[in-house]
Amino acid sequence: MIFKRMAVYFAFCQGPIEPGSICIPEQQNQEVGAMAVFTGYVRNDTIDTQKVVSIEFSSHEQIAHETCLDLMEYFVNKFKLFSIRIIHSLGTVPAGQACFHIEILAAHRKEAFMALAEVADVFKRKIPIFGKEILNSGNYVWKKNRY
């Protein structure tokens, strides 16, 4: 499901984010001077001697959609960006594979870098997405974000 509003784009995808979908896209706006990109991967953390082998993501998709688009519009205005594009996985993502991706277009790298850090941080705090960390034993724990 894709949600789009003017300069902001947010999509959930089932499972890992495919590398082909996050290669640097062609863009033709000659006023753009910088693209800042972040990709988050599922990391094989060790929890009580067990390894995380995957994360199962779930969400209240409707609230996530509205909240994310509102937040992205706020950041477009705050940093005078051209666009923000975010993709996040739902379902199972194995360790080592991509689950979270942000692309930001701006006139200059300063705004692009600053916006990228803040968008990533606020997204993790404000968007209703939940992660169940599956361990190599077959057990699981609910993910807790650290800030």
Add this chain to the structure above:
Amino acid sequence: MNILIKYFGKLIDISKTDSEIVQVDSSITAQKLMLLLHTKYEGLQREPFIIFRNQSKLTDENFNLKENDEISLMPPFSGG
């Protein structure tokens, strides 16, 4: 009246379901609904969560709920 309750994250482990319809008095407040759910699922009392009513965050516990409201209980977010 019927209220749809949706559970997310760790709360699903406590309620053993991701959603359910509960039948309550027509004049029930959000606070009284939470007391009802805490009684039904003792583990809820130990977990932090926020409450959404029909996709909007609920800030007034004394708000009177309406027939067919969707109440979502969400623990701290862990995406990204």
